Amino acid sequence: MEFLGMTTIFLLVCISCLLLFTTWRSISQKEKQPPGPIALPIVGNLLQLNPWNLPESLKKLSKKYGPVFTISLGPQKAVVLYGYDVVKEALVDQAEDFSGRGSLPLIEKLFQGTGIVTSNGETWKQLRRFALTTLRDFGMGKKSIEERIQEEANFLVERIRNTHERPFNPSNFLVHAVSNIICSVVFGDRFDYEDKKFLTLINLLDENDKLQNSIQTQVCTLYNFFPTVMEYLPGPHKKMIKNTEKVDQFTLEIIAEHQETLDPTCPRDFIDAFLNKMEQEKGNGHSEFTVETLSRSTLDLFLAGTGTTSTTLRHGLLILQKFPEIVEKIQKEIDHVIGRNRSPCMADRSQMPYTDAVVHEIQRFIDFLPLNVPHAVVRDTKFRDYFIPKNTMxxxxxxxxxxxxKEFPNPEKFDPGHFLNANGTFKKSDYFMPFSVGKRMCAGEGLARMxxxxxxxxxxxxxxxxxxxxxxxxDISPFVSTLANTPRPYEVSFLPR
Incomplete structure (x- = not known):
């Protein structure tokens, strides 16, 4: 009897030890988060980072801690994914886990987290799905939108011709032309280049861009790290918020005009389609389709469809000035495939590998969004051997x-050869990700490419x-800021061929 008692106790002790070991191992594994530098209270790793050139700081940290590591941006923790393999593994192979939008307080303050870019959960899923479907319906990737781009390109060419070879900064011309494409899809029509409302709108965006990329951007960066404190301090972030509110008001006025003239049987643009969707869901008390989400989604599309592409073109023209031999090769290809008398079209691209390679190399070289737009994990996530808690940026x-x-030899050098085979044909690369990848990749990629x-x-x-x-x-090296790389200002003359 005593032997049985001792045996029972021994078994219980063994089971208890096994359970404790299993629990300890589970907790240990669960708490094995990505490594990183030791963070200080409140400021996190700010003293070990260069907030004005985070890409360079993260490059150095990746050499020490590997492709997956943790940093603290003030009180907020973020996991950095550095390199093709880990980014693809997260955003493609574990796409759902990494499909959240990371929180940047200044961006949330500007856009309220209710549009396509900044929202999360069911709101984001429904708005993105609707936007992609509607943009396709209104011609993204179809001949109709291509014709609009061709028409706007003709307006742009004539406007440049009227400068009569005088040197000027082409920034406004490019912004106006690119903006008119997304305006025609979202608002239903393009604007005349002298339209006062249109010019006011573009000026507000330009001012925000300058604030974002000036020395004052340090204050805007600090807002993302310490939003509660910065709310009470003056600075460029206040001006950016006011400018965005004015752009939002402009959008609301156009929405009101659309509501008055709406023909449900014949939607003219994205706004009409959204208003029809609102009417269909009128009885749904939990509908994601409201005037607020329409306003923010419209603003998202307008900003995304204006800034990125126009900046890429502006930087591209600066780069091409430095390499006249590249321009000469492009023009020979244009003359051979298109000639001088008809407009370029997308069907030409497959016959113009060198031009296609140059366009790709411009996007690769300028690295417009070096850190991407932040993501977040939507649940507690196991990634490789690490545990990443829900909502981590x-x-x-x-x-x-x-x-x-390894993919692009001499990556700091501008070289169209990065996208050309030895025989001169175009070479695709899985590493070409200027529009990101996965569930949060840019919804307007097709439009931007055209x-x-x-x-x-x-x-x-x-x-x-x-x-x-x-x-x-x-100097073709970009200005580096926290979020985006932009070209240095310049003037250029356009000589008719």
Whole structure:
């Protein structure tokens, strides 16, 4: 009897030890979060990072901690994914887990977290699905939108021609042309280049862009780290918020006009389609389709469809001034495939591998969004050997992919050969991710690709670029800020061919 008692106790002790070991191992595994530098209270790792050039800081940390590591941006923890393999594994192979939108307080303050870009959960899923479907219905990827781009390219060419070879900064011309494409899809029509409302709208966006990329951007960066404190302090972030509110008001006025003139049987644009969707869901008390989400979604599409592509074109024209031999090769290809008398079209691209390679290399080289737009994990997530708690911000760096030296030899050098085979045919690369990848990739990728090819080809079909300084002295390195890389200001003359 005593032996049985001792045996029972022994078994209970063994079972208890086993359970304790299993529990300890489970907790240990669960708490094995990605490594990283030791964070200080309140400021986190800010003293170990360069907030004005985070991409360079993260590059250095990746060499020490590997492709998956943790940093603290003030009180907020973020997991950084550095390199093609880990970014693809997270955003594609575990797409649902990493489909959340990371929280940047200044962006949330500007856009209220209710549009396509900044929302999460069911709101984001429904708005994105609707936007993609509606944009396709109104011609994204179809001939109709291509014709609009061709028409706008003709307006742009004539406007440039009227400068009569005088040097000027082409920024406004490019912004107006690109903006008119998304305006025609979202608002139903393009604006005249002299339209006062349109110019006011563009000026507000331009001012926000300058604030974001000036020395004052330090204050805007601090807002993302310490939003509660910055709410009570003056600075450029206050001006950015006011400007965005004015743009939002402009959008609300257009929505009101659409509500008055709406014909449900014949939607003219994205806003009409959204208003029809609101009417269909009128009895649904939990509908995601409201005037507020319409306003924010419209603003998202307008901003995304204006800034990124126009900045890429602006940077592209700066780069091409430095390399006249590249321009000459493009123009020979244009003359051979298109000639001088008809507008470029997307069907031409497959016959123009060199031009296609240059457009791709521009996007790769400028690395417009080096850190991507932040993601977040939507649930407690096991990634590789690490545990990442729900709602953790994820930074899937794009510059680590676009500037990967194994895929792109001499990545800091502008070289169209990165996208050309030895025989001169176009070479695709899985590392080409300027629009990101996965569930949060840019909804307007197809539109942007068409605009970049047609606008750039139309310009070089009609003009040769003449820089105001010796082409060897042109600095094509971008201004680096927290969120986006932008080109240095410049002037150029366009000489008719």
């Amino acid at each position: 994820i930074i899937p760096t794009l510059n680590s992919i676009l500037h990967d030296s 605009e970049l090819f047609i606008f750039l080809t139309a310009i070089l079909q009609n003009f040769t670029l003449k820089p105001v300084v010796d082409h060897k002295d042109i």
